[in-house]
Amino acid sequence: xxFFDTHAHLDQAEFxxxxxxxxxxxxxxxxxxxxxxxxxAASSAAAVDLAEEHPAVRAAIGxxxxxxxxxxxxxxxxxxxxxxHPRVVALGxxxxxxxxxxxxxxxxxxxxxxxxxxxxxRDIPIIVHCRDAQQETLAILRAAAACGPLRGAMHAFxxxxxxAAECLSLGLHLSFAGNVTYTNKKFAALREAAAxxxxxxxxxxxxxxxxxxxxxRGKQRRNEPALILHTAASLAALRGVSVxxxxxxxxxxxxxxxxxxx
Numbered sequence: 001x002x003f004f005d006t007h008a009h010l011d012q013a014e015f016x017x018x019x020x021x022x023x024x025x026x027x028x029x030x031x032x033x034x035x036x037x038x039x040x041a042a043s044s045a046a047a048v049d050l051a052e053e054h055p056a057v058r059a060a061i062g063x064x065x066x067x068x069x070x071x072x073x074x075x076x077x078x079x080x081x082x083x084x085h086p087r088v089v090a091l092g093x094x095x096x097x098x099x100x101x102x103x104x105x106x107x108x109x110x111x112x113x114x115x116x117x118x119x120x121x122r123d124i125p126i127i128v129h130c131r132d133a134q135q136e137t138l139a140i141l142r143a144a145a146a147c148g149p150l151r152g153a154m155h156a157f158x159x160x161x162x163x164a165a166e167c168l169s170l171g172l173h174l175s176f177a178g179n180v181t182y183t184n185k186k187f188a189a190l191r192e193a194a195a196x197x198x199x200x201x202x203x204x205x206x207x208x209x210x211x212x213x214x215x216x217r218g219k220q221r222r223n224e225p226a227l228i229l230h231t232a233a234s235l236a237a238l239r240g241v242s243v244x245x246x247x248x249x250x251x252x253x254x255x256x257x258x259x260x261x262x
Contacts, residue, residue: 004254007205011046014209026225040070041078051087060090068103089258092127116144126152160189175203178213181234
């Protein structure tokens, strides 16, 4: 039963003590491939290093909207350079975040647009972060789509069916993380959206070390790729399919989107 974890931050300090064991546990749990995602030039370079070291790891490179100090031309040029590396399969994470609001929105918008142009120029899929900024995110995505096709994924999707439909209409995949396992009322609209996404646009992720899934939420501080099994089980139940079917479908989708054979 193969899984493809399409979003994990394996380079972060939370994994410094046992990173190799974390990757080994993921493989034992059936996770064949992990996309290690950068948030600035340094972490993007670290993601590439991990992808070179571990056959099961691929890298995504980019500047996350909360990384204000990374939004310089020097940092951006490093991302452009890394985009040509053979182990890099996606750009991001990028996007907009009005929850933390640590970076002025115009600066976030500028760098989001830069990532989208590079994605289209290089034909590399994009990984989009969106928090409390749905309409602003859609505006930039629509502008980019007017210039050419979009290829990528909404990371840790947290919207409702209407937002999902908008993203799907733009050609994007939707990726679901541990929050889809949360059953309190706050997450009802998310779970409804997860049940309705077309099977061929569905992805699954952990966002490790964040968004620990139920039933480990609150019991285990750090999420890790092996725990994708819990998210898969919850998502499969929502969609009325077996975990095996969900694993096969989401893995095939990820391989196709990211052009990874394994």
